[in-house]
Amino acid sequence: MATAVSQPKVTTPRHSALVRVTHWLTVVAFLALAITGGELVISHPRFYWGETGNVNMKPLFTIHIPSSRDTVPTGYGYVMPDQNGWSRYLHFEAAWLAVLTGVVYGIAGFWTGHFRKDLRPARGERTGGAYWRALRGMRPDEAGTRSYNVVQRTVYLGVIFVLFPLVIWTGLALSPGFNAVFPFFVDVLGGRQSARTLHFFVSDLLVVFLVVHVVMLLLNGFWALTWEMITGRVVARKERG
Amino acid sequence: MSPISRRKLLTGGVVAAAGVAGLAAADRMARRFGLIPPDGGGIYGPGETLTYAAQRVLGKHALAREFPRGMISKTPFMNEVAPHNDEFKRHEAMGFRDWTLTVDGMVAHPLTLSVPELRALATQSQITEVVCEEGWSYVAEWIGTPVEAVLREAGTLPQVRYIVYTAMEKDGWDSLDMADALHPQTLLTWGMNDGDLPVGFGGPLRMRVPRQLGYKSVKYVMRLTATDSMKGIGRGLGSVAAEGGYAWYSGI
Numbered sequence: 071m072a073t074a075v076s077q078p079k080v081t082t083p084r085h086s087a088l089v090r091v092t093h094w095l096t097v098v099a100f101l102a103l104a105i106t107g108g109e110l111v112i113s114h115p116r117f118y119w120g121e122t123g124n125v126n127m128k129p130l131f132t133i134h135i136p137s138s139r140d141t142v143p144t145g146y147g148y149v150m151p152d153q154n155g156w157s158r159y160l161h162f163e164a165a166w167l168a169v170l171t172g173v174v175y176g177i178a179g180f181w182t183g184h185f186r187k188d189l190r191p192a193r194g195e196r197t198g199g200a201y202w203r204a205l206r207g208m209r210p211d212e213a214g215t216r217s218y219n220v221v222q223r224t225v226y227l228g229v230i231f232v233l234f235p236l237v238i239w240t241g242l243a244l245s246p247g248f249n250a251v252f253p254f255f256v257d258v259l260g261g262r263q264s265a266r267t268l269h270f271f272v273s274d275l276l277v278v279f280l281v282v283h284v285v286m287l288l289l290n291g292f293w294a295l296t297w298e299m300i301t302g303r304v305v306a307r308k309e310r311g
Numbered sequence: 312m313s314p315i316s317r318r319k320l321l322t323g324g325v326v327a328a329a330g331v332a333g334l335a336a337a338d339r340m341a342r343r344f345g346l347i348p349p350d351g352g353g354i355y356g357p358g359e360t361l362t363y364a365a366q367r368v369l370g371k372h373a374l375a376r377e378f379p380r381g382m383i384s385k386t387p388f389m390n391e392v393a394p395h396n397d398e399f400k401r402h403e404a405m406g407f408r409d410w411t412l413t414v415d416g417m418v419a420h421p422l423t424l425s426v427p428e429l430r431a432l433a434t435q436s437q438i439t440e441v442v443c444e445e446g447w448s449y450v451a452e453w454i455g456t457p458v459e460a461v462l463r464e465a466g467t468l469p470q471v472r473y474i475v476y477t478a479m480e481k482d483g484w485d486s487l488d489m490a491d492a493l494h495p496q497t498l499l500t501w502g503m504n505d506g507d508l509p510v511g512f513g514g515p516l517r518m519r520v521p522r523q524l525g526y527k528s529v530k531y532v533m534r535l536t537a538t539d540s541m542k543g544i545g546r547g548l549g550s551v552a553a554e555g556g557y558a559w560y561s562g563i
Contacts, residue, residue: 111446113445114445114446116446116447121378121440121448122384124384124388124448124449125388125447126386126388141388141390154444154445158558159355159358159556159558160358162358163358164358165358166357166358166361245563246375246521246524246561246562247522247562247563248366248369248563249375250374250375250376250522256376266446
């Protein structure tokens with residue numbers, strides 16, 4: 071890390087109230103979705119491609135874990151307890167929280183210029199060199215302590231505008247009621263089982279993002295950065311080393 | 312530390328008040344239009360109510376996807392079936408000759424129909440996907456009698472809001488709202504892929520609700536009961552599944 075930067079006079083919060091509130095609502099929703107989603111996979115840890123798939127059909131791939139159903143051949147001599155009931159209830163309730171939060175964040179993000187000001191890489195920053203410098207941990211300029219570097223911006227935009235919409239889309243494509251209303255939602259993905267497999271992969275990418283995100287916090291001062299996301303106020307830089 | 316400005320406080324107060332008023336209004340509307348499912352209480356109630364209400368507002372009459380004949384699964388999965396009781400075995404030994412469907416509750420003409428009588432009443436077929444909550448699925452042709460035709464014959468009273476369907480096996484019952492009960496694809500199924508409905512797939516009579524997950528398609532149905540409320544039926548949650556922790560509305 072660079073040398074300690076003197077604490078600038080705080081005039082505006084590091085994160086707006088909108089960003090802070092929607093961030094933490096998303097944290098709650100995402101953790102619930104990831105945990106229950108993982109739990110649901112246990113009831114059928116086989117993935118297929120196309121419209122249909124069941125234990126009488128060849129899977130695209132299998133996750134070699136025990137299952138919570140004795141109808142799934144896993145090679146393990148035991149069956150896990152069934153936790154699907156509450157997992158499903160919580161998964162869909164958390165999905166509503168994620169979607170509603172996302173809608174508020176998305177509309178307000180455009181309205182307030184949050185995406186343009188805070189997340190769109192500056193014109194001069196959209197170069198390979200800028201990405202390389204950011205990856206090497208060098209801050210683009212002195213303003214770096216108060217804004218995101220180009221790699222962060224790109225990753226956040228990818229999570230907000232690619233992965234989250236995709237995970238919602240592929241999830242909705244698994245709803246038989248929703249499919250009745252909008253059949254193209256699942257048809258363009260290549261069928262129900264393709265949608266399920268894609269939902270799994272996109273969710274995995276979001277979990278990878280979460281892990282990297284938390285590792286970066288740990289490397290750069292977990293509590294200071296977390297405090298910023300709670301209160302919006304910048305903590306003295308020297309604490310971050 | 313800068314104190315919270317008056318403007319912020321005011322804005323926050325207005326937003327919170329609007330939120331509470333909005334929720335109260337939404338709750339009143341949902342109740343008035345019957346958009347709260349029987350299991351719409353408790354910590355998962357808001358999520359379930361949002362899902363059920365959204366589906367009923369978005370596509371009350373939407374049709375489940377149907378597939379070309381060539382997509383019928385060659386290896387459908389019948390799922391495990393609990394060991395049958397003696398009564399079922401007796402019916403099976405007699406080729407289900409005496410299997411009947413009783414229609415009672417809030418109907419003008421309570422009925423008891425044999426499977427051939429059901430066939431004579433109305434016959435329809437559909438090629439739809441059975442979608443299990445676990446994740447697997449298969450496509451099959453389902454041949455049966457629309458529940459709507461049976462209810463028309465029995466004459467449901469205007470205040471009826473749910474149709475409870477009961478299986479032979481003890482504790483096997485579920486219910487549909489009228490949107491699904493009267494839906495043209497909701498069938499009392501007695502045939503599958505051009506043959507009789509095999510026992511493993513729910514024969515002689517299975518409820519098929521293709522707009523919802525497989526567990527709503529209860530096997531071995533013997534009774535339909537029309538009611539204006541789920542209160543007093545079981546624990547009032549609308550189904551055995553809901554009493555076991557699985558959502559009553561599985562159209563997601």
